[in-house]
Amino acid sequence: GNSVTQMEGPVTLSEEAFLTINCTYTATGYPSLFWYVQYPGEGLQLLLKATKADDKGSNKGFEATYRKETTSFHLEKGSVQVSDSAVYFCALYNQGGKLIFGQGTELSVKP
């Protein structure tokens, strides 16, 4: 079945460090891929998405490229801020019409 695997957290970085959160997926066909962010005590917010191979999603300095050959959708940001501290979820949207989430990666950015 379809599944998403993320690197385990927590990830702790200093402000302005480079961020990579790995995400790989298993799916039939070509699902749309998403990164959602959840700030403490809040709901899920869409961060970025890509709907086909080689698409690059980007938002707020974050970006991720849909790599069909490696079935990956790694999240990157060149310079993180304290305000980026949150839990990040990679997800895929399958043909059945539901989102399947990875286990989430907690990011903590220290000043």
Add this chain to the structure above:
Amino acid sequence: AAGVIQSPRHLIKEKRETATLKCYPIPRHDTVYWYQQGPGQDPQFLISFYEKMQSDKGSIPDRFSAQQFSDYHSELNMSSLELGDSALYFCASSLRYSGDTEAFFGQGTRLTVV
């Protein structure tokens, strides 16, 4: 812009009681999803509705039921509550055949069973 509205935001119930969670999707969205997120866990899909019909079912206990009404709002009914039902329950909505598969999430209802 209008977002997905969930009510209540917080709910405290005792074991064996019943709870009803409500979700109001974004106007014109035809699909509603329910997810359960336990502490420190990823959201787990419970059930979805498309045009008021159940379209998919995930790991939803038999004690839970849900429906989508004619105005497209949805309710998740939870009976014989157990301590393990304590979680954040998210509703999301989307327009299924819009060509854009983005699902928009509500703020969630935090259910605490004591």
